[in-house]
Amino acid sequence: MKRSAAAVLAAALLSVPLVLPGYKTSLATEMLIFAALAMSIDILAGYAGRTSLGHGALFGVAAYVVLYHVTVAGGDPWVAALLGIAAATVVATIFAVLAIRASGVYFLLITLALGMIVWGICQRWTSVTGGENGLRGAVRPAAVAGPAAFYYFVLAATALMAFGMWRFVHSPFGLTLRGIRASESRMRSLGYDVSLHLFVGFVVSGFFAGAAGVLYAFFNSFASPATVALAQSVEGLLMVIVGGVGTLVGGLVGSVAIITLQNFVSYHTERWSLVLGLVFIVTMIFAPEGLVGRARILLARHAARVREP
Amino acid sequence: MRRRAFLKTAGTGLLALSSRVRRALAAGEPIRIGLLSPLTGVIAAGGRELVDGFNLYWDQVGRKAGGREIEVVVEDDASNPNTALQKARRLVEQRNVHMLVGDILANTGLAVAEYVKGNGVPYFIPVIAADDLTQRKRIPNVIRIAGYSASQSTRPLADYALKHGVRKVITVSQDYTFGHEQCGGFCQIFTEGGGAVLQQIWHPLNTPDFSPYLPQIQSLNPDAVFAMETGADGSRFIQQWANFGLKDKIRLFTSMNATDQSIIRTLGPEAEGVLSAGHFCEGRDDAANKKFVADYEKAFGKLPSIYAFSHYSGAMWLAQAFEAIGGKVEDRPRFLEAVRKIKLSASPLGREVSLDKYGNPVYDIYIRKVARRADGKLWNVPVEVYQGVSQFWKYDPEQYMKQPPYSREFQGIKKA
Numbered sequence: 001m002k003r004s005a006a007a008v009l010a011a012a013l014l015s016v017p018l019v020l021p022g023y024k025t026s027l028a029t030e031m032l033i034f035a036a037l038a039m040s041i042d043i044l045a046g047y048a049g050r051t052s053l054g055h056g057a058l059f060g061v062a063a064y065v066v067l068y069h070v071t072v073a074g075g076d077p078w079v080a081a082l083l084g085i086a087a088a089t090v091v092a093t094i095f096a097v098l099a100i101r102a103s104g105v106y107f108l109l110i111t112l113a114l115g116m117i118v119w120g121i122c123q124r125w126t127s128v129t130g131g132e133n134g135l136r137g138a139v140r141p142a143a144v145a146g147p148a149a150f151y152y153f154v155l156a157a158t159a160l161m162a163f164g165m166w167r168f169v170h171s172p173f174g175l176t177l178r179g180i181r182a183s184e185s186r187m188r189s190l191g192y193d194v195s196l197h198l199f200v201g202f203v204v205s206g207f208f209a210g211a212a213g214v215l216y217a218f219f220n221s222f223a224s225p226a227t228v229a230l231a232q233s234v235e236g237l238l239m240v241i242v243g244g245v246g247t248l249v250g251g252l253v254g255s256v257a258i259i260t261l262q263n264f265v266s267y268h269t270e271r272w273s274l275v276l277g278l279v280f281i282v283t284m285i286f287a288p289e290g291l292v293g294r295a296r297i298l299l300a301r302h303a304a305r306v307r308e309p
Numbered sequence: 310m311r312r313r314a315f316l317k318t319a320g321t322g323l324l325a326l327s328s329r330v331r332r333a334l335a336a337g338e339p340i341r342i343g344l345l346s347p348l349t350g351v352i353a354a355g356g357r358e359l360v361d362g363f364n365l366y367w368d369q370v371g372r373k374a375g376g377r378e379i380e381v382v383v384e385d386d387a388s389n390p391n392t393a394l395q396k397a398r399r400l401v402e403q404r405n406v407h408m409l410v411g412d413i414l415a416n417t418g419l420a421v422a423e424y425v426k427g428n429g430v431p432y433f434i435p436v437i438a439a440d441d442l443t444q445r446k447r448i449p450n451v452i453r454i455a456g457y458s459a460s461q462s463t464r465p466l467a468d469y470a471l472k473h474g475v476r477k478v479i480t481v482s483q484d485y486t487f488g489h490e491q492c493g494g495f496c497q498i499f500t501e502g503g504g505a506v507l508q509q510i511w512h513p514l515n516t517p518d519f520s521p522y523l524p525q526i527q528s529l530n531p532d533a534v535f536a537m538e539t540g541a542d543g544s545r546f547i548q549q550w551a552n553f554g555l556k557d558k559i560r561l562f563t564s565m566n567a568t569d570q571s572i573i574r575t576l577g578p579e580a581e582g583v584l585s586a587g588h589f590c591e592g593r594d595d596a597a598n599k600k601f602v603a604d605y606e607k608a609f610g611k612l613p614s615i616y617a618f619s620h621y622s623g624a625m626w627l628a629q630a631f632e633a634i635g636g637k638v639e640d641r642p643r644f645l646e647a648v649r650k651i652k653l654s655a656s657p658l659g660r661e662v663s664l665d666k667y668g669n670p671v672y673d674i675y676i677r678k679v680a681r682r683a684d685g686k687l688w689n690v691p692v693e694v695y696q697g698v699s700q701f702w703k704y705d706p707e708q709y710m711k712q713p714p715y716s717r718e719f720q721g722i723k724k725a
Contacts, residue, residue: 023402030395124484126717132485132514133416133439134390136423221427222420224390231389263399270348270385 013155017148026219027263029151031255032158033215038239038251039165040208045237046246047169048201049181050103053233054095054111055209057118060228062088062213064122064129067223071137077218078141084214085207091118092206100198103184115233123225134224139217154215161208166248168204177201242283244290253291339378340631340638343400345411345421350388352413352540355571355616359411359436361609362617366624369604374628375636382406386417393417394424401430407638408433410623413616415439415487422451431645433627435619440490443669443700445710450641452648452668455622455658457588458700459487460494460715465674465695466535466562466586467498475532475560477505481522481546482537484511484717491537491564493715498702500723507531511717516542519549526559533560536567543567544576551579565589568679571614573687580687583679588658588672589618592680592690601657612688618657625656660696669700 016028037059044050062084069080099110122129129135144153168174176197179187188194217223226232235258243254261279266272287294344363347356360383372379382404386393393412397420400406408431412418418437425432426448433452434442438459442451470478478499482488488511496506507529510522526534534555538546543566550556556579565587566572573580591602591612601621605613613621630647631638638644649668654661659673673696677689701709713719 023399026398026402126486126489130486132487133419136419138423138427220391220394220420221423222390222394224416224420226389226391226416263395266385266396270383272385273349273387 017151021148025147025151027259029147029154029219031252031259032151032154033212033219034236034239034259035252035255036158036161036212036215037209037236038243038255039162039248040205040212041236042240042245042248042251043165043169043177043205043208044201045240046248046250047174047181048177048198050100050107050198050202051237052099052111052202052205053108053230053237054099054115054118055205055236056230056232056234057115057228058088058092058095058206058209059213059216059236060122060223060232061091061118062210063217063220063223063227064135066139066214066217067135067137067221068128070139071135077139080139081214081218084217085210088210088213089203089207092203092210095206096199096202100195100202112230112233115228115230119225119228119230122228130224132225134222134227136222138221140221141218144218150218154219157211157215161211162248162252165208169248173197173200238280240290242280242290244292244294244296247290247292247296250290250292257291337377337636339380340375340636341380341382341404341406342627343397343404343406343409344381344383345386345393345396345400345409345417346383347388347413347417348383348385350386352388355413355614356385356388358571358609358614359413359616359620362605362613363410363620363624365605365608365617366621366628370628375631375634375638377631377636379631386412388414388417390414390416390420394420397421397424401425401428407431408627408644410435410627411620412437415485418442422448425450429641431641431648433623433648435623436616438487438490440700441714443667445714447667449668450645452645452664453670454626454648454651454664455619455653455656455662455670457672458669459490460497461669461672461698461700461702462565462586462588462674463491463495463535463537464498464702465698466584466676467495467504468502468695469584469586469676469693470533470535470560470562471499471502471504475504477507477531478533478535478562479508479510479526479529479531480506480535480537481510481512481519481526483514483516483539483542485514486716487539488537489717489720490715492535493720494702495535497721497723500721506720506722509720514542515540516545519546520553523549523553523555527553527555531559533562535562537564539564539566540572543569543572547572547576547580547583556582560584562586565615565677568677568689569615570612570688571616573679573689574611576687580679581681584676584692585679585689586674586676586695587615587689588670588674589615590675590677590689590691591618592677592682592688593659593675595657595659597655598657598659612686622653622656622658626651626653629653665699665701665706667700667706671697671699674698 017025041055044052065084065087066080069075070077095114102110144150239254239258243250265275346359367379384396410433413436429450431450433454435456440458443453480492482492561583563585565585568583568585629651633647652661652663662670673694675691676693678692680690682688
């Protein structure tokens with residue numbers, strides 16, 4: 001059954017540009033990019049038990065580097081992509097060194113502060129970042145310039161990243177992260193270097209957030225302080241929460257749900273952020289485990305009921 | 310039976326559909342205008358007025374121009390460039406609008422401009438003032454109808470200050486591109502005319518308190534201060550300026566945003582007498598202007614701000630272009646050409662207005678003073694007018710564009 005569900009999902013994803021051309025394809029592209037960001041946040045939030053509010057900054061740094069390399073320095077977009085991911089990884093390394101010793105709300109606050117520093121730099125370092133106005137210019141590689149081609153490119157990249165992340169969290173190393181989430185002291189007494197494991201987890205997560213940022217730069221041809229702002233981190237985190245923390249696929253579900261909702265509601269009312277807020281509250285009360293988590297519970301219950309009589 | 314029922318419904322359905330199609334063809338499809346406006350976020354109040362001003366004009370002409378219906382599709386850009394971009398995409402790709410209009414914050418406008426650069430959709434920007442959009446990085450299908458470039462209106466202000474005995478100034482400005490450009494225009498003219506800029510203070514957007522800066526200003530003893538402030542910073546600055554007792558000691562010049570209706574309608578005597586320069590002056594004695602102000606006040610119970618004014622005039626501009634081409638906006642090159650060629654008269658903009666060849670209007674700029682109307686409301690009245698001011702002032706455009714764009718580092722200051 002799982003296999004057939006996966007086949008249906010794959011077929012649906014592949015047929016998007018054919019069935020829904022135009023704006024909806026670009027919306028689907030955006031959903032995939034944010035799904036990748038949300039999943040990268042889920043590596044930490046769901047598996048290592050560390051909720052980060054700094055991933056929007058990592059995502060944005062990669063976008064800035066891509067735009068800077070192509071539009072200001074006149075470089076090649078593919079090289080820019082590599083540089084963008086590298087930059088995000090480097091920044092993630094710095095974040096990790098400063099943040100991994102903390103947990104819970106302190107981790108949240110440290111990553112929040114680090115993200116704000118990046119935002120401040122983007123805002124004030126006008127000569128490089130373009131300040132409030134940001135950087136813009138066509139940065140998408142020529143090979144994937146068309147909307148359909150770009151969608152497939154993003155789909156392939158996101159699928160690759162999702163696979164990479166899935167392998168990562170299900171590897172023996174990923175298990176140690178889950179162990180840390182369950183009990184840090186026990187992991188320490190078992191002889192694991194908790195800090196080192198969290199450090200690696202953070203950097204890997206930052207790597208993927210950066211890759212998502214590169215895709216976003218290609219998609220939007222634009223980066224501004226809003227791209228690295230707290231709102232970006234929060235949005236990514238909300239997607240994880242709505243979709244389901246610690247499920248990875250929840251990132252995709254959350255991204256699809258929130259972007260659809262944003263677009264659908266804002267079509268009808270300008271008070272769309274209010275509606276969105278209500279949806280979050282309702283999710284928190286009735287499905288704190290997220291959509292995927294909730295679905296799994298319901299499925300399990302159903303299976304139990306079928307087996308019983 | 311079932312089949313018959315099906316055929317019956319299908320048949321009537323098709324008939325209804327075809328009659329609808331016929332009706333649509335007979336009436337002609339409407340001209341769809343995508344209006345982007347920050348209805349939420351930091352500048353939501355201005356966003357509301359933008360939409361009101363734009364709609365006011367279309368309502369007055371019965372939502373018809375060039376023989377076609379006008380349909381305005383409003384989208385909220387949330388004061389965020391990424392959202393603006395997403396909404397622009399939706400308007401163009403899903404709602405099939407013929408053109409985009411609007412946005413207030415420069416970063417949102419620049420993001421949308423980058424998008425239309427790729428697909429050629431006409432984009433009109435009555436408020437987005439970023440200099441380079443009609444200068445060094447101009448895009449043929451981005452036109453600033455009824456708008457202004459940031460440094461355009463501060464140059465006459467500097468000239469006015471020089472003529473009225475000001476020799477030493479300090480500039481205070483929000484630290485972002487719009488501020489850099491307005492100060493740049495002011496400082497370049499002021500120093501080239503023999504004045505000196507003693508200091509430039511750049512403070513972050515949303516500065517809660519100006520008291521650290523005010524004693525600093527006082528100690529340098531300038532003849533005047535030029536303050537470039539928008540939004541809440543504007544009203545806070547003007548209030549604190551008066552509270553610190555500087556109002557009658559040092560002359561205060563501001564950007565047009567700082568004494569815009571959106572700010573002074575909440576202020577009291579502290580705003581009276583502040584000088585600024587702009588192409589809009591709600592207290593100007595001119596038939597078209599008075600009519601607009603009266604209509605707007607009647608409809609919304611307040612005096613119009615720059616956002617309402619620009620989009621009202623922008624709608625007027627578009628309506629004339631629609632008339633000129635018989636409503637055929639689908640022919641983009643012809644439509645854009647028509648917009649560029651419009652000579653707009655009898656508008657609240659004042660004398661006949663037209664675009665320079667870079668897509669920015671040439672205006673009369675008014676030196677304005679905040680004064681009390683008979684009923685006690687504050688408004689801006691003209692004290693002097695600079696006729697036909699272009700975005701290049703008196704410089705040769707090509708020559709001018711060789712100098713770098715204004716930034717915190719480059720303010721065009723001439724060393725004495």
